Each structure stands twice: as structure tokens, then as C-alpha cells.
Amino acid sequence: MSKTAPKLETFMEGLRERNPGQDEFVQAVHEVAHDIWGWIADKPEYHEAEILRRIAEPDRIVSFRVCWEDDEHNIRVERGWRVQNNNAIGPYKGGLRFDESVNESVLKFLAFEQTFKNSLTGLPLGGGKGGANFNPKGKSDAEVMRFCQSYMTELFRHIGPHTDVPAGDIGVGSREIGYLFGQYKRLTNRWEGALTGKALDYGGSELRPEATGYGAIYFLRAALEQAKDGLDGKTAVISGSGNVALHAARKLVSEGAKVVTLSDSDGYIHDPDGFDDAKLDFVFDLKLERRGRMSEYVDQFKGASFHEGENPWNVACDLALPCATQNELDENDAKTLIENGAVAICEGANMPSTTAATDRFRDAGLIFAPAKAANAGGVAVSGLEMSQNAERVSWESEKLDRMLTSLMCDIHDKCAAYGERDDGSVDYARGANIAGFKKVADAMLAYGVV
Numbered sequence: 001m002s003k004t005a006p007k008l009e010t011f012m013e014g015l016r017e018r019n020p021g022q023d024e025f026v027q028a029v030h031e032v033a034h035d036i037w038g039w040i041a042d043k044p045e046y047h048e049a050e051i052l053r054r055i056a057e058p059d060r061i062v063s064f065r066v067c068w069e070d071d072e073h074n075i076r077v078e079r080g081w082r083v084q085n086n087n088a089i090g091p092y093k094g095g096l097r098f099d100e101s102v103n104e105s106v107l108k109f110l111a112f113e114q115t116f117k118n119s120l121t122g123l124p125l126g127g128g129k130g131g132a133n134f135n136p137k138g139k140s141d142a143e144v145m146r147f148c149q150s151y152m153t154e155l156f157r158h159i160g161p162h163t164d165v166p167a168g169d170i171g172v173g174s175r176e177i178g179y180l181f182g183q184y185k186r187l188t189n190r191w192e193g194a195l196t197g198k199a200l201d202y203g204g205s206e207l208r209p210e211a212t213g214y215g216a217i218y219f220l221r222a223a224l225e226q227a228k229d230g231l232d233g234k235t236a237v238i239s240g241s242g243n244v245a246l247h248a249a250r251k252l253v254s255e256g257a258k259v260v261t262l263s264d265s266d267g268y269i270h271d272p273d274g275f276d277d278a279k280l281d282f283v284f285d286l287k288l289e290r291r292g293r294m295s296e297y298v299d300q301f302k303g304a305s306f307h308e309g310e311n312p313w314n315v316a317c318d319l320a321l322p323c324a325t326q327n328e329l330d331e332n333d334a335k336t337l338i339e340n341g342a343v344a345i346c347e348g349a350n351m352p353s354t355t356a357a358t359d360r361f362r363d364a365g366l367i368f369a370p371a372k373a374a375n376a377g378g379v380a381v382s383g384l385e386m387s388q389n390a391e392r393v394s395w396e397s398e399k400l401d402r403m404l405t406s407l408m409c410d411i412h413d414k415c416a417a418y419g420e421r422d423d424g425s426v427d428y429a430r431g432a433n434i435a436g437f438k439k440v441a442d443a444m445l446a447y448g449v450v
């Protein structure tokens with residue numbers, strides 16, 4: 001006899017009880033459950049097997065002490081984690097975040113999201129995420145190296161090319177990946193693709209640094225085309241000034257759009273003339289090499305203004321791209337963007353919009369490209385880095401760009417297929433949740449109760 005599906009509220013109540021104080025994790029699960037619930041109502045195989053409940057319980061979480069010595073010879077103690085959420089369709093895969101805001105709730109939400117995102121890529125990648133409450137900002141290279149070596153001294157026993165393949169995220173760029181991979185290699189005495197985001201000299205992939213930002217724009221372009229619109233001539237507002245934000249800005253400019261804001265945790269820069277290639281070169285160097293503050297931009301370029309402690313969502317635009325961090329765009333920001341006539345929101349960061357903001361966007365009927373679809377280009381090229389490492393080959397940038405473009409168009413089409421509304425428009429969030437869920441769920445059904 002087939003069981004009736006429990007109510008969504010009952011499911012969420014249980015989730016909240018089992019995960020007290022983990023607001024980000026509960027938010028991410030609710031956002032998926034909300035869409036999956038109706039879809040599985042007449043599909044007893046999924047709810048009888050408790051598939052969503054199982055995906056929302058990580059396979060395992062490793063938590064460990066990370067001790068390191070600072071330049072003044074003080075012993076520092078931080079906490080590290082790796083959340084291995086689900087490996088139904090491939091080895092756990094997802095970045096490492098080093099930031100003082102990192103805790104178990106944040107990493108569980110990121111690992112949960114990653115499971116659906118990786119499924120959408122069509123590549124054999126499970127979902128995981130990790131990190132530490134260590135902030136590399138303001139630390140010397142030697143301090144960052146000692147921290148990374150200590151972190152890897154525990155992590156190495158839990159990862160490997162067929163088990164779990166970490167990469168970068170906030171606070172973990174090519175410098176950190178270099179220190180982490182060097183220590184992995186020393187401890188295991190093996191050169192193997194146990195991390196992605198490596199530099200080109202030692203097994204990295206062309207286009208990996210650009211992939212998340214470029215991929216987001218390829219997704220946005222496909223969504224605009226579906227609505228018989230395009231990027232050329234559009235004004236874009238972007239938050240963040242890290243890996244994702246800057247490559248998204250670069251691609252938007254090359255597609256004929258005008259990018260008028262970038263930000264960091266101190267505030268945002270508004271340049272009404274737009275960031276051209278020369279201005280972007282300055283910001284790439286400032287943020288990714290010199291690790292400076294966005295406020296320095298106004299000393300260099302006349303006409304631009306710095307808005308301390310504010311986010312850029314009140315600047316009028318056609319396109320808004322939150323590319324900094326979770327919950328950076330709330331309901332009031334969403335209201336302002338809608339009133340100002342934005343036609344599309346494209347999430348470069350993971351879960352940058354609060355639930356209330358997401359609901360506003362979806363109700364307003366504008367194009368809302370959710371993170372798990374729009375920013376999947378980064379992990380997709382990481383998957384291609386794993387393939388290149390396994391085959392001992394390196395592919396050219398042009399080939400990878402063609403593969404990334406086609407992957408992002410496929411993701412767009414899957415979301416459109418599962419998210420089409422009666423009026424022909426697309427609810428991309430619903431489409432991404434259902435398409436991402438289905439592949440993982442079907443693999444789990446094939447394995448039985450494990």
C-alpha cells in the first residue's frame with residue numbers, strides 16, 4: 001500500500017528540530033523542499049523512500065582542530081570541517097571556505113546546495129563543502145601557508161580523486177590551493193587530482209578561474225534569449241569583487257553590457273560611466289593580487305563614488321548579480337530592484353537572496369537565475385579538470401570555453417523543461433530544484449536503502 005506524502009510543514013518542523021540553530025541550512029532545505037513537495041506528491045517511489053530527508057542528512061561531517069603558529073609565535077587554534085553531503089552520482093565535490101563566518105550550518109547549506117548544482121552539470125559529481133573559521137585577510141603568506149598545511153594534515157585522510165575533491169571558495173584562491181595541494185602531495189606521496197583550482201603549472205585547468213563568472217553570464221544570456229531579449233546595452237549592478245564578481249563583470253562588458261557597481265565588505269563603488277577593461281584590470285590587480293580594499297578605486301578614477309557600509313541594490317539597473325555571499329540581498333532590496341525595473345537577477349554567489357527576496361522575484365515574473373544553476377560553471381570546469389588529470393592531458397582554453405558554454409546551455413534547458421509556467425515563462429528556481437533532485441534521487445533509488 002502506498003504511503004501518502006507527509007505535509008511540507010511536518011517535514012520542515014522535523015528538520016528544524018534535528019538541526020537547532022542552523023538557520024542557513026534550514027533555509028536552503030526549505031527552498032528546495034518547497035518545490036519538490038508538489039512534484040513528488042504523485043510519485044510515491046520518492047516520498048516512500050524518504051529521498052529528500054536522506055539528502056538533507058549529510059553522509060558524514062568531519063570536524064577537527066587546526067593549530068598553527070602566527071608570525072609572533074603565538075599558537076592559534078581554529079576549527080576545520082568537511083561536510084560530505086551525498087555521493088550518489090560521483091565523488092563528493094565542492095569548495096573550501098576560509099572565513100570567520102564559517103560554521104557547521106553554513107557549510108551544511110553549501111554542501112546541500114552543491115549536491116543539486118553538481119547534479120545539474122550532468123557530470124559525475126557528488127556534493128560536499130568544507131572550510132574553517134580562519135580568515136586569511138591580513139595574514140602574511142607564511143601564516144596562510146602554515147594554516148593550510150595544518151588544515152590538510154587532518155583533511156588528507158578524508159579526500160582523494162575517487163572519494164572527495166575539494167576546491168576553492170571565499171578566502172581560498174590559487175595561493176591557498178597551492179599550499180593545500182603541496183601538503184597533500186607530501187603526506188600521501190602521490191601526485192593525483194585530489195584538489196581542483198590548481199595553477200596551470202601543476203595540473204590546473206585553463207578557464208577554471210573564469211568559469212563561475214563566465215558560466216553565470218552564459219546562463220543569463222540563454223535565459224534572456226529565451227525571453228527574446230539580450231545582454232547588449234543592458235546596465236548591470238554587481239556585488240562582490242572576488243573571483244566570481246570580477247569574471248562575471250569582464251564577460252558582461254565583452255557582451256556589450258555596462259557594469260556600474262562592484263563591492264566588498266566595506267561598501268560599494270558606483271561608477272556611472274561603467275567599468276571598462278582598463279578599470280577592470282585595476283580592480284583585478286587590487287583585489288586578487290594586492291588584496292586591497294574597493295574604496296581605493298575612487299583615488300584612481302574620477303566620477304566614481306564609494307558608499308561605505310551599503311550594498312548596491314538601490315542603483316537603477318536592468319540586471320542585478322549578487323556575487324559576494326549568502327543572504328546579502330533581502331526583501332526590501334528585491335522590492336527596490338523590481339520597482340527600478342530590473343529584468344533579470346542572476347545569482348553568482350551561493351544563496352545570496354533571502355527566502356523573502358526570492359519569493360518577491362519569483363512572484364514578479366522577472367528572470368530569476370538561481371545560484372545552483374547560474375553559478376554551476378565553476379564546479380563544471382572543476383569536473384573537467386578532474387577528467388584532464390585522470391587522462392594526464394591539458395585542454396586548450398577555447399575548447400574548454402566551448403564545453404562550458406554548452407554545459408551552461410544544457411543546464412538552462414533542463415531548468416526550462418522542469419520550470420515552464422502555464423504562460424510559457426520559466427520559473428528557473430523550480431526547474432533547477434526538480435531537475436537537480438531527480439538525477440540524485442533516481443541513483444539513490446537504484447541503490448536501495450543505504
Ligand SMILES: NC(=O)C1=CN([C@@H]2O[C@H](COP(=O)(O)OP(=O)(O)OC[C@H]3O[C@@H](n4cnc5c(N)ncnc54)[C@H](O)[C@@H]3O)[C@@H](O)[C@H]2O)C=CC1
Nearest residue numbers: 170171212240241242243244264265324325349350375378
Ligand atoms: N569561486 C568559485 O568558483 C565559486 C564561488 N561561488 C560563490 O560565489 C561567492 C563569491 O565567491 P568567490 O568570488 O570565490 O570568493 P572571493 O573570496 O574571491 O570573493 C568574495 C568577495 O565578496 C566580498 N564580500 C564578502 N562579504 C561581503 C559582504 N558582506 N558584502 C559585500 N562583499 C562581500 C569580498 O570582499 C570579496 O571581494 C560565494 O558565495 C561562493 O560560495 C559559487 C560557485 C563557485
Ligand SMILES: O=C(O)CCC(=O)C(=O)O
Nearest residue numbers: 093094095167378379382
Ligand atoms: O570547483 C569546485 O569544486 C567548487 C565550486 C564551489 O564550491 C561551488 O560551486 O560553490
